[in-house]
Amino acid sequence: MVSDSITNAPIPSAPNSRDFSKKKRANRSAKLKQCKLDARREQWLSQVAVKSKGCKEEGNCAKKERDRSLENPRRRDQDNNDDGSIHHESDSESPSNSPTNSLLGGGGGSGGSDSGTNFVGSSSSRSSISGSSSGGCCSGSITEEEEEDGCLDDWEAVADALAADDDNNKPEPEPENSYSQSPSESQLSMQSDSTPELTNGLGLDSANSMTETESARMVPRISGNNTQAWRPDDAYRPQSLPNLAKQRSFPATNRHFGHGGVPWSRNSVLGAPSSCPICYEDLDLTDSSFLPCLCGFRLCLFCHKRILEEDGRCPGCRKPYEHDQVESEASVQGGSLTFRLARSCSMIARS
Amino acid sequence: MIDFSRVQKELQECSRDMEASGIKVTPVSDNLVNLSGTIPGPIGTPYEGGIFKIDITLPDGYPFEPPKMHFVTKVWHPNVSSQSGAICLDILKDQWSPALTLKTALLSVQALLSAPEPDDPQDAVVAQQYLRDYQTFLGTARYWTETFAKTSSLGVEEKVQKLVEMGFPEALVRSSLEAVGGDENLALEKLCSG
Numbered sequence: 001m002v003s004d005s006i007t008n009a010p011i012p013s014a015p016n017s018r019d020f021s022k023k024k025r026a027n028r029s030a031k032l033k034q035c036k037l038d039a040r041r042e043q044w045l046s047q048v049a050v051k052s053k054g055c056k057e058e059g060n061c062a063k064k065e066r067d068r069s070l071e072n073p074r075r076r077d078q079d080n081n082d083d084g085s086i087h088h089e090s091d092s093e094s095p096s097n098s099p100t101n102s103l104l105g106g107g108g109g110s111g112g113s114d115s116g117t118n119f120v121g122s123s124s125s126r127s128s129i130s131g132s133s134s135g136g137c138c139s140g141s142i143t144e145e146e147e148e149d150g151c152l153d154d155w156e157a158v159a160d161a162l163a164a165d166d167d168n169n170k171p172e173p174e175p176e177n178s179y180s181q182s183p184s185e186s187q188l189s190m191q192s193d194s195t196p197e198l199t200n201g202l203g204l205d206s207a208n209s210m211t212e213t214e215s216a217r218m219v220p221r222i223s224g225n226n227t228q229a230w231r232p233d234d235a236y237r238p239q240s241l242p243n244l245a246k247q248r249s250f251p252a253t254n255r256h257f258g259h260g261g262v263p264w265s266r267n268s269v270l271g272a273p274s275s276c277p278i279c280y281e282d283l284d285l286t287d288s289s290f291l292p293c294l295c296g297f298r299l300c301l302f303c304h305k306r307i308l309e310e311d312g313r314c315p316g317c318r319k320p321y322e323h324d325q326v327e328s329e330a331s332v333q334g335g336s337l338t339f340r341l342a343r344s345c346s347m348i349a350r351s
Numbered sequence: 352m353i354d355f356s357r358v359q360k361e362l363q364e365c366s367r368d369m370e371a372s373g374i375k376v377t378p379v380s381d382n383l384v385n386l387s388g389t390i391p392g393p394i395g396t397p398y399e400g401g402i403f404k405i406d407i408t409l410p411d412g413y414p415f416e417p418p419k420m421h422f423v424t425k426v427w428h429p430n431v432s433s434q435s436g437a438i439c440l441d442i443l444k445d446q447w448s449p450a451l452t453l454k455t456a457l458l459s460v461q462a463l464l465s466a467p468e469p470d471d472p473q474d475a476v477v478a479q480q481y482l483r484d485y486q487t488f489l490g491t492a493r494y495w496t497e498t499f500a501k502t503s504s505l506g507v508e509e510k511v512q513k514l515v516e517m518g519f520p521e522a523l524v525r526s527s528l529e530a531v532g533g534d535e536n537l538a539l540e541k542l543c544s545g
Contacts, residue, residue: 277450278357278449278450279356279357279414280357297450303449306415307449310412310415315448315450315451316448318448
């Protein structure tokens with residue numbers, strides 16, 4: 001059942017994305033990559049990372065989520081019964097990591113640990129941004145998505161940057177885990193009444209009773225709802241959150257990548273050109289999420305680099321490119337979150 | 352290194368909507384470095400009815416560097432040298448953007464024909480005339496258009512007839528016309544000089 005879907009899904013898509021990434025890696029200069037890696041690390045450190053995770057979950061396996069979320073309460077129940085020690089230490093992670101551990105074993109450890117790390121970041125940032133409401137995603141899809149992307153390298157790099165330890169993944173309680181969760185706990189304590197049922201994704205009353213007892217038993221558990229992302233059509237989704245339509249397209253595109261170029265149509269629908277207006281080559285996944293200038297003029301990374309080496313002006317508006325464009329985007333654009341997400345998603349796809 | 356794939360695509364795109372824009376770009380040499388463009392004179396200007404030929408040379412840095420363009424057809428215009436055909440247009444110099452194409456550049460040249468900038472002249476004499484004696488400017492520009500930009504409108508036979516009437520032998524006239532690509536005035540020059 002659940003275990004099947006998780007273990008099987010990565011197999012067909014992972015090689016494709018690997019091939020693709022190799023091609024691309026050959027095309028990109030190491031310098032450029034380093035640049036982007038740095039930029040991305042900053043993004044993660046500024047806690048936006050979570051959001052991307054949320055949107056990836058949604059876009060990647062909306063269907064599976066449904067199935068999974070139905071099974072979620074049951075699984076949680078098992079977790080609670082089998083392994084009480086988890087809950088004190090990393091209750092919020094238990095939905096995501098404990099199944100991962102059992103399924104992936106030692107081999108999948110790296111992916112699992114990363115998701116654990118990210119999760120910790122997510123809980124704090126989510127809680128600061130939004131109030132209470134229902135999520136839609138099963139947390140288990142986090143690890144699954146990573147497997148599918150074949151991007152464990154990147155996740156590991158991020159994890160390193162965050163100085164995270166693999167111990168997050170292990171069932172044994174660790175003092176560091178409780179440390180990292182403490183901020184989110186404190187922030188969430190206000191919302192504890194309304195949020196617990198959300199851990200089940202569907203917000204059903206039947207699930208509610210169970211989770212309420214759990215949350216009563218141990219408060220930190222509440223932060224578990226933070227592993228879940230908003231659905232774009234979620235009635236409770238705060239208006240302040242950026243539109244995820246675009247981000248959702250990336251993981252989906254990623255999945256279908258091996259099957260042909262069809263997914264690009266999704267990007268063009270969203271207004272992004274399908275080919276670079278400078279070199280007329282097709283924009284790939286990274287390029288199409290690359291927005292170097294506020295004027296909205298898109299171009300491929302090659303041409304952008306070339307222009308930076310010369311006069312450094314945007315071909316669309318002739319204004320000089322800002323070198324710290326990631327920060328400037330964030331400060332100027334209301335939808336800065338959207339932009340960053342796009343980049344982080346694309347980085348994942350590349351690696 | 353010139354991005355030849357882009358140049359190829361630009362040429363295709365140009366030929367696709369040639370009827371609509373009237374702008375034509377054709378390669379002169381096989382290496383796609385030297386190209387030839389033609390623009391119709393804008394309607395409502397003294398250049399109306401003329402077909403203006405522009406020589407295009409692509410620099411190594413194209414499209415990151417602007418293409419070099421100059422008029423082959425003689426034009427009486429404040430921003431075009433009446434001697435060399437050099438064009439004074441910002442987008443062909445510092446205001447070039449790689450997002451521009453040969454077609455858009457030629458469109459800009461065409462727009463320049465209908466909107467002269469006498470304050471930033473390429474040909475001081477023409478600019479002076481434009482500012483001080485606009486009617487004379489119009490007359491001269493129209494005359495140059497008639498003389499230099501409309502030769503191709505005549506049929507070959509008419510050109511031959513015209514030159515034969517001037518007293519040149521028909522065989523020589525035909526070979527001269529062929530040698531200069533059908534340009535009546537150039538053929539006349541050739542006949543006179545040789």
